[in-house]
Amino acid sequence: MNSIDEKLQPVLAEVIRRNAGEPEFHQAVHEVLESLGRVVAKHPHYLEQALIERICEPERQIIFRIPWTDDQGQVQINRGFRVQFNSALGPYKGGMRFHPSVNVGIIKFLGFEQTFKNALTGMPIGGGKGGSDFDPKGRSDAEIMRFCQSLMTELHRHLGEQTDVPAGDIGVGGREIGYMFGQYKRLNNRFEAGVFTGKALAYGGSRARTEATGYGNTYFVDSMLKTRGTNFDGKTVVVSGSGNVAIYSIEKVQSFGGKVIACSDSSGYIVDENGIDLALLKEIKTVRRERISEYARRRGNGVHFIASDKGSIWDVPCDVAMPSATQNELSGKDARVLVKNGVIAVGEGANMPSTPEAVKVFRDASVLFAPGKAANAGGVATSALEMQQNASRDSWTFEQTEARLAAIMRSIHDTCHETADEYGAPGDYVLGANIAGFVRVAEAMRMLGVI
């Protein structure tokens, strides 16, 4: 708490008091408030009208029961969440996460981060997030469908293309989005394409949305490397996770000439010194939905699998690290190992994957460090492009859409870089992202009055 400006310390104290037992939310608020001391020193009017207190309080939080019947005929009950955090810049926008660890604190932290991330994209979208403690692992297609339909039977009344627009996140990909959108369409009796993003091309999706978060993070890291006169060519890269973000980070890094030698899932990680065979990884993860150890078994060739209780993927020496699995997956100890092994850049594909201690280690060592709210904004930016295409009943080519994504990521990079310079912290992307995102949301909120 000491690193927070004394004028802002009561804000954090109140957030902790009112949101007891939600450590991830406290962590996310703490990190943003830490950056705002320089802003309120320069622009004290942001301390007026409880503006910062209002930014930390979600506009609306919805928690609901999701009953569904499994393949054995047993009734199961899960809990659903949607936190509509901030709509100063546009309709609430943010993904749905299905994972047993989901609770209101996790969804709140994600919605809070999303608000600033969406502002950084420069697109007209507010911040929100949702999900359920449902575990999709091992469930049949029919069970997934019944669960998604039950969830949407309640959630549909809170959504709308001008109100709240969900998308995917951990455990929610094209299949789940299809089932949720299908039920929304049925209940509302209208084909409201812009109410969901991450849709398949067949019913109004955007080209390059699936790839966007991983590609976007790679563009961001590439821009950071260029500030030091280098690029991905010939660099050794480690990407954690093997889901949507990880797979398309690996694809783009490879196309930029980097060599990705390790990736993971929650069971452990694999090291493939020859460079990951992406076609094999995609088949195992997106078609067969198997564990990562299967990659080592099928590839042979000296590839080894290390179980998660036997070591950390961050022990693998690399030039660039791209944590792309989940929050707090990279500890202070991991960061020290990465620095010792000579890492030069870290791009957060996941949301808040580095612990506060890890972030400090990277910043103290002058590692190029891209925080998730800037580096992984390509996904939501392309979701906003999907909404644009839906609104104009248009469909762009892959090249057109990727070119827009690349331009947005370069612009987010430059905004963070310039903002850090402006506030006297050159090269500090954490500060740059937090301040630039905050100022956009805060300015709009000031104009809208106390609401």
Ligand code: NDP
């Ligand atoms: P996926 O479900 O496609 O993949 C998640 C990956 O992370 C899987 O390999 C999963 O392994 C692993 N993982 C998840 N939870 C844990 C855990 N507790 N411990 C270890 N590994 C874990 O999700 P996405 O790729 O979509 O999301 C990854 C991250 O990126 C999340 O933080 C998400 O919020 C963020 N993000 C995603 C965006 C998107 O467009 N999809 C946009 C912006 C951010 P396993 O299968 O074993 O669980």
